[in-house]
Amino acid sequence: MNIEGYSRRQEQVGRWKVNIVSYKLGDQYYCTVDNVEPGATLARGQGSTRDEAETKALDKAKELVGKTRVVA
Amino acid sequence: MADYARPEMLVPTQWVDEHKNDPGIAIVEVDVDTKAYDEGHIPGAVGWAWDSQLCDTVLRDIVPKDKFEKLLGASGIDNNTTVILYGDNNNWFAAWALWQLRIYGHGDGKLKLMNGGRKKWLAEGRELTKEPPKITPKTYEARDPDFSIRAFLPEVQKGVQEKFFQLVDVRSHQEFTGEILAPPGLPETCQRGGHIPGAKSITWSKACNEDGSFKSYDELKKLYEGEGITGEKPVIAYCRIGERSSHTWFVLRYLLGYEDVRNYDGSWTEWGNLVRVPIEKP
Numbered sequence: 001m002n003i004e005g006y007s008r009r010q011e012q013v014g015r016w017k018v019n020i021v022s023y024k025l026g027d028q029y030y031c032t033v034d035n036v037e038p039g040a041t042l043a044r045g046q047g048s049t050r051d052e053a054e055t056k057a058l059d060k061a062k063e064l065v066g067k068t069r070v071v072a
Numbered sequence: 073m074a075d076y077a078r079p080e081m082l083v084p085t086q087w088v089d090e091h092k093n094d095p096g097i098a099i100v101e102v103d104v105d106t107k108a109y110d111e112g113h114i115p116g117a118v119g120w121a122w123d124s125q126l127c128d129t130v131l132r133d134i135v136p137k138d139k140f141e142k143l144l145g146a147s148g149i150d151n152n153t154t155v156i157l158y159g160d161n162n163n164w165f166a167a168w169a170l171w172q173l174r175i176y177g178h179g180d181g182k183l184k185l186m187n188g189g190r191k192k193w194l195a196e197g198r199e200l201t202k203e204p205p206k207i208t209p210k211t212y213e214a215r216d217p218d219f220s221i222r223a224f225l226p227e228v229q230k231g232v233q234e235k236f237f238q239l240v241d242v243r244s245h246q247e248f249t250g251e252i253l254a255p256p257g258l259p260e261t262c263q264r265g266g267h268i269p270g271a272k273s274i275t276w277s278k279a280c281n282e283d284g285s286f287k288s289y290d291e292l293k294k295l296y297e298g299e300g301i302t303g304e305k306p307v308i309a310y311c312r313i314g315e316r317s318s319h320t321w322f323v324l325r326y327l328l329g330y331e332d333v334r335n336y337d338g339s340w341t342e343w344g345n346l347v348r349v350p351i352e353k354p
Contacts, residue, residue: 001112003197016256025112025200032105035256037244037277038316039161041105042257064257071253071265 001026005050010036011058013065018042020058022050029053033061074289077329081180081322082187082286083156089198092116098149099156101190102126102165104315108190112200114158118147118207122165122315126172134172134222134337137214144212148205151178151213158186158193162277162284167318171335175222177215185322191284221321223308223336228343231308232269238301239271240309242320243340247312248273250353253344254312261312262344266351268310272299276316279323292328303330310336310343 004024010017019039022031031045031053042064045056076082092099092114099117101109109119120126125143126135135143149155155173159166163185173183186193194200223237231237246252250265267273278295279287286292301307307324309317314337321335343349 001201002199003112003194006195006197008195021194023194030111032108034161035258037246037275038255039164039277040255040258041108041160044105044107044111046111061257068252068254068256069260070251 007050013062015070016065016068018058018061018065020054022054024050031057033057035061035065074293076286076289076327078180078326081184081326083184084187085192085196085198088114088156088158088186088193096152096154097156098147098153099158099186100147100166100169101159102157102169103160103190104165105160108160110202112202114193115199115201115203116205117158118205120147120169122168126165126169134175134217137176137217140172140176141212141214144214145210146207148207148210149212150210152182153210154182154184156184156186158189160190162191162280162319163189164276164315164319167322168315171221171318171321175217175219177218188283188285195283220332221325221334223310223334223338225338225342225346227334228268228308228310228336228338229349231306235270237306237308237334239268240299240301240307240317240320240324241267241271241273242276242309242311242316243267243273244275245273247340248354250351261341264344264351266344266353267340268343269350269352271310271352272301274299274301274320276311276319279320279327286323286327289327292323296324296328303328303333306332306334308334308336310339312340313337314339 043060047053157166253260309320311317
């Protein structure tokens with residue numbers, strides 16, 4: 001199966017930027033959210049629509065990013 | 073524009089797409105996010121998990137020789153196989169795997185990174201499959217480990233004191249300054265923020281284009297030489313656990329052709345937790 005509808009964009013979550021990548025493979029949409037710098041995947045989501053996959057991943061990523069401490 | 077010092081260490085995505093079924097080639101995916109492979113991988117590619125198959129979790133060490141031999145053999149790789157590595161995050165852990173393959177003596181000529189990694193493959197709309205690869209197990213014989221490309225704590229400490237090595241901190245600027253103790257959203261794994269005294273901050277991602285591929289030789293040369301990292305002195309790269317610095321190690325060793333480059337895989341999770349050892353904060 002070839003990947004369809006590859007999409008990549010950035011959003012600001014609090015003080016941090018995240019990348020949101022989503023695409024369709026077969027009949028499912030997949031989404032990963034990473035923390036831009038360094039780019040580590042924070043969360044992933046899967047669903048029958050792009051919106052469903054992105055919402056699942058982004059909600060989890062927001063929770064994780066919100067725990068980041070700035071110490072200095 | 074000058075070519076990379078060792079251009080044969082890279083292959084484009086298009087080449088992999090055209091040659092993925094060739095005999096004598098093994099494609100291996102190594103991701104930071106170990107679930108990515110199961111979501112879909114290049115047809116025929118084997119998946120290795122960095123956190124269980126490429127390390128000794130008891131000693132905190134690279135994969136032991138016997139386990140390495142079994143892993144490669146079970147992946148259909150023998151000593152004559154050309155191994156093409158790719159992965160997510162612009163090949164972080166693919167570079168980590170390549171570094172370990174070099175430690176155990178897999179020949180440079182039979183070792184390559186797919187330029188741009190999983191990111192570029194996905195963006196180009198290429199094929200993925202969930203089908204496990206059909207593998208014929210082989211026998212692999214590793215050499216004794218060559219640690220000339222690995223830095224251990226004592227030599228880093230000696231290097232800091234005697235300034236014999238140049239240290240490159242490849243983490244984000246906010247990790248370098250100590251503003252944060254871990255990348256946003258990831259668990260903190262050190263007691264203090266900052267960097268090893270004398271280290272230069274050159275974030276790993278500065279070596280990459282937006283599509284995940286490596287910048288040109290001229291751009292890389294300008295980047296590192298602009299910070300005084302010329303290859304005239306031995307270089308030690310470090311990050312948090314050694315995977316981002318594997319990426320920089322690859323750039324300095326194979327794309328710029330520096331002779332003596334070492335990856336300090338103990339990195340900040342080791343140095344940042346040491347007792348009575350100084351750090352620097354800007």
